[in-house]
Amino acid sequence: MRARKRGRTPIEEAVSMIVEETKGPIETELRALADSAGYVLAGDVRAVLDQPPFTRSPLDGYALRSSDLNGAGREHPVCLPVSQYIPAGIISSGRLPEGTAARIMTGAPLPEGADCVIPQEDTDLGEHRAAFYAFIEPGRNVCFKGEDIKAGESLVFAGTRLDFTHIGILAGQGIRRVEVYKKPRVAVMATGDELLPLDKEPVPGKIYDSNGVMICARLRELGAEADLHPIKGDAPGELAAATERLLQEYPLVITTGGVSVGDRDYMPAVAEMVRARILFHGIAAKPGSPALAAVRNGRILLALSGNPFACIATLELLARPVLAKLSGESVWRQRQVRARLAGSFGKPSPARRFIRARLTGGLVSVPEKGHSSGSLKTLAGCNCLIDIPGGSGALAEGDEVKVWLF
Ligand SMILES: Nc1nc2c(c(=O)[nH]1)N[C@H]1C(S)=C(S)[C@@H](COP(=O)(O)OP(=O)(O)OC[C@H]3O[C@@H](n4cnc5c(N)ncnc54)[C@H](O)[C@@H]3O)O[C@H]1N2
Numbered sequence: 001m002r003a004r005k006r007g008r009t010p011i012e013e014a015v016s017m018i019v020e021e022t023k024g025p026i027e028t029e030l031r032a033l034a035d036s037a038g039y040v041l042a043g044d045v046r047a048v049l050d051q052p053p054f055t056r057s058p059l060d061g062y063a064l065r066s067s068d069l070n071g072a073g074r075e076h077p078v079c080l081p082v083s084q085y086i087p088a089g090i091i092s093s094g095r096l097p098e099g100t101a102a103r104i105m106t107g108a109p110l111p112e113g114a115d116c117v118i119p120q121e122d123t124d125l126g127e128h129r130a131a132f133y134a135f136i137e138p139g140r141n142v143c144f145k146g147e148d149i150k151a152g153e154s155l156v157f158a159g160t161r162l163d164f165t166h167i168g169i170l171a172g173q174g175i176r177r178v179e180v181y182k183k184p185r186v187a188v189m190a191t192g193d194e195l196l197p198l199d200k201e202p203v204p205g206k207i208y209d210s211n212g213v214m215i216c217a218r219l220r221e222l223g224a225e226a227d228l229h230p231i232k233g234d235a236p237g238e239l240a241a242a243t244e245r246l247l248q249e250y251p252l253v254i255t256t257g258g259v260s261v262g263d264r265d266y267m268p269a270v271a272e273m274v275r276a277r278i279l280f281h282g283i284a285a286k287p288g289s290p291a292l293a294a295v296r297n298g299r300i301l302l303a304l305s306g307n308p309f310a311c312i313a314t315l316e317l318l319a320r321p322v323l324a325k326l327s328g329e330s331v332w333r334q335r336q337v338r339a340r341l342a343g344s345f346g347k348p349s350p351a352r353r354f355i356r357a358r359l360t361g362g363l364v365s366v367p368e369k370g371h372s373s374g375s376l377k378t379l380a381g382c383n384c385l386i387d388i389p390g391g392s393g394a395l396a397e398g399d400e401v402k403v404w405l406f
């Protein structure tokens with residue numbers, strides 16, 4: 001158990017503090033494979049079948065013995081009787097008689113005795129007797145049983161977040177259901193007297209709660225079951241009661257707003273009122289520097305700053321690793337890459353700073369303006385944050401930067 005960190009905590013340290021306090025998932029469920037994208041596999045899955053399950057033709061053509069094609073060419077075709085017709089889905093009736101060919105379709109099982117397939121383009125397409133205009137070596141144009149997957153081999157490991165690739169592989173095995181971890185439930189609560197829910201008409205001096213809705217959308221994209229709770233005003237008793245309730249029900253509670261130094265920023269006091277142990281209050285980066293994390297009975301309270309860009313940036317930086325652990329993802333690493341700046345960024349960064357950007361083909365471009373942490377418009381189309389080290393001057397076109405992908 002780590003002691004509360006005083007002062008501003010570097011992001012990496014903050015992340016490892018919260019992740020260390022986060023409990024992995026226990027509850028699993030059996031889900032239909034077709035409906036399991038985005039869930040994390042709870043146990044290793046091994047192949048139950050060879051794939052392909054039989055040796056088959058990858059072409060429409062004729063299956064035969066290569067030795068029967070000796071000397072075949074455009075000028076000297078070899079002619080053979082066609083002894084079988086094998087469409088896809090049908091096992092040939094018997095061994096291919098010596099000196100004959102089987103008409104075969106793509107995906108059909110090779111008849112026993114055949115060792116290659118000649119594409120129909122190199123034949124006269126004869127029905128009872130066919131002429132072959134090329135020589136084909138043994139093994140050519142044959143997909144061998146088990147060449148892709150061998151029964152018994154490990155296919156997908158526990159802790160993998162399933163996507164369409166895994167689902168395709170497992171469907172090829174006839175696996176109908178998979179054991180996955182239940183999605184982690186996350187409570188989201190926006191705080192602030194100025195906030196309006198979307199179902200209210202505009203009111204002078206008030207703004208709509210974009211943070212709550214945006215964070216829930218992102219959490220769902222990241223595989224969580226996110227519940228948006230009613231907005232709470234800046235009243236410590238009410239905030240504490242709501243936070244207390246949420247911490248009883250959810251492994252992760254994310255609030256936005258009221259976490260800085262203002263008279264009415266009550267979240268630090270609320271964390272204490274609900275007897276949560278504060279891990280850190282303040283991160284050594286902008287935006288979102290007032291962020292606070294606390295833990296109570298293994299449940300995490302993450303109080304993010306109210307400025308919309310600050311809250312979404314810190315959700316990526318701080319909450320994503322927590323979510324990965326809650327989900328049971330065994331290998332999770334923030335996807336960080338290096339890239340060259342496509343334009344410039346004029347502001348110096350005395351402290352570490354994260355800015356919105358778009359990475360395409362190794363080049364990362366930054367909106368010309370609209371970087372304030374209260375502004376969201378230019379976030380549209382961005383797919384990453386640029387991580388600018390503290391003490392940096394302005395950035396110039398071509399500079400190499402570190403990028404954290406969304
Ligand atoms: N004297 C100082 N003032 C401030 C400091 C400081 O160090 N000294 N830090 C600034 C920084 S940095 C930030 S970030 C903000 C963060 O303050 P809070 O996290 O307490 O957030 P609020 O004050 O509640 O809100 C900030 C801003 O965002 C708007 N907001 C809040 N919630 C939402 C929402 N759900 N949807 C949309 N917009 C929201 C709110 O109206 C404010 O405009 O503090 C600085 N001040």
Ligand code: MOO
Pocket residue numbers: 285286287288289290305307310373374
């Ligand atoms: O965290 Mo504030 O958004 O740094 O300006």
